Amino acid sequence: MLDVLHSHSEPTVRHDEGVLEPYCHLDASAFHPGVGSLDVLRALRSSRQQQRQLALNLQVPAHLRVAGHCMEAYFRGLAQEIERVGCHVAKQQRVEQFHLGGLTPEPARLQQLMSQLRRRFNFIFDESDDYSVDVDVQHTTWATMGVLRELGFLHVSIGVPDIANGLSVASFQNPAPIQSLIDAARTFGFRTVSVDLGYGHAWQTPDSVTRKLATLIELEPDRLQVFDYAQPPLRYAHCGQRLVGSAPDKTLMRRICFERLLEAGYQHIGLGLFVRPDDDLAIAQERGRLHRNILGFTRYGYCDHLGVGLGAISQIDTLYAQNAEALGMYLEKLQQGQLATCRGWLPTTTA
Template sequence: MPVHPAFDTALLQRYDRPGPRYTSYPTAPQFSAEFGAEALREAAEASNGDPIPRRLSLYVHVPFCTSPCFYCGCNRIITRDLARGEAYLARLYREIAMTAELFDRDREVIQLHFGGGTPNFMSPAQLGEVVGALRRQFHFSDSPSRDLSIELDPRFISPEDVGALAAIGFNRASLGVQDFDPDVQAAVNRIQSVEETIAIIEACRRHGMRSVNVDLIYGLPKQSKAGFARTLDTVIAARPDRLAVYSYAHLPGMFKPQRRIDASDLPSAEAKLGLLELAIEKLTVAGYVYIGMDHFALPGDDLALAQERGTLHRNFMGYTTHADTDLIGLGVSAISHIGDSFSQNPRDLPSWQSAIDEGRLPVFRGMRLSEDDQLRADLIQRLMCQGEVPIDALERRYGIDFPTYFAESLAKLQRLVADGLARMEPDRIVVTSPGRLLLRNIAMCFDRYLDKPACEPQRFSRAI
């Protein structure tokens, strides 16, 4: 199991450079419009033909939010018109039917996740209808390890609604909090009380959901150490099973809502580091395990147990315990990972709608991974999830001589090794305690696309 992260301010400042979060490799900017619906059909057919076809994970994107959070960089549409949700669902059902035809019926669905946007923009009844449509088209597993998860905005859901979601089958929930400080909430246009948030956490537990995650963000405007400490104490007292503590990336040129944030209100780089240090200190003292890439979990949580067993996985939904699956993305902007391919739906609603209305699979770009892509994806996956690169295992699996094949990457890594972020051993590369907070910097040494032009501009965020 990877060691706890050590906080080294000087190292963090030295390596604070933009880079991918590696929810995939290659990253989405490398996807090409040359990969279309027919390529997706071929990838699905090939995956059905595997000797033991993988189980399925489903992701459903709900793009609507009733109000804008100024920090947000997600694909979302601001509206209070509930009729837009109905129109969206009508097309989503058609996409579900078209997509399900690509996959053998006996392939089990072990995971379903609703993301956004704000999935609870839809009523529990509407969400139940979507789950029902998915159940009719796909074969859902009866395994106790099956996950049905949903992202919730506590401002727009009641404890009674949580009970309805649990009755549908949802057993995991993720709640956005970001910060409870009133000044911070006003600066980012997200007014959310402690009381309404705790009420939803308690409702999730009362109705039998086995896991609750809370999202926080550090580096927001008007954030202070004292205010963030109060938020952390409040959240820790609620004892969520998992936490994600994300770094705010201020990119107003890419994300229009962020232009509403006064840059002069943002904490300095030094102050932002102090917020991260505070979060790590409080959460580790409270007994949480650092999983990696901003994520923490209680020792008995499935994520922590999967990391101990070496079965942790990372994909577009973040860290997950379901590694050996094909991921099917549904809805605007959703991304699929089928076999050795990635594909993405249109990121704008009109293009997605047009494809559905014309009876076409809504694929606007993707890629088929080369052998080199698959090797590097495997390496980066192990690095991000287990904190090490098993040299011998990769040599055996891919038939390579590791030092020769990765000579250029290892040359880049030498500086990080010299700075104590990683350690070279005869049969593996191990991330050290100080390197745990700089996983992406280590992974970047093995990314062959970083110095090559992408199909679109890279949307990198800074390491911290």
């Protein structure tokens, strides 16, 4: 059976052991257009009949920010998709994990979006659920952080600014904007704060990474996600190609990150994710209940994972399905009354 969550060079391990090798990503190359909307509808029916709980991931691609008319069209498409997918979900299927990824919408848009989701999905919004959101230091204010907390988000992930977007190296090194968002998160009562740290840019050196890491450790985030810019997480995919450093420098930068974070008392869960020993993920790993899904490590491996938005990936039982990645095709499918599915993978299908 094909395992699309593992690289070919990685030994097969149980997803709940938390020992996957760093930089192992979903192998979407196995996806093919033989999987479509009908397959997703069948999987949703099975999920509904068995009343499996849900993990929901909604993507707002940051690259649409520069084109206002595209963003307007995209949110109209999102509303259509939420209605279309939501009508195939039972009220008994509780959303136990929710992630709002990519661009954080402005407060008014954010409230409208969450209202649409609540009408179609069973959100509970209590302290036991795992509702998280991506934010970035360049476009997030204290007011936005307050709105996010009021809407029920408990976990916040702070993205690193990228000099590929016109930011200076000095601005990248400056800890003040991240400190401000961490202060806001603590003030408004978020349960966990995660900060990303990328390495391997051509302009980075082992010394500059050491200094940056030291400032982040001083800010005491609950989690730190360390990644190689050559293989960035999904939220940075829109930044395009980058000039990367030499292999020896990158190896040293990675070693510095791992050694310093372990010395600071963080625990390495896997995939470059470091957490404090009392973190929910660390406890789940200790108890053998840590799982992997499309977004990374989770305590909710038993949930069916629904992806909503441009290029979003769903994992419903054994089915993997991906939405169209081009905005035009995504909107066209929805306007035709279909789901936005364009490709995927099933154990019984072939390309």
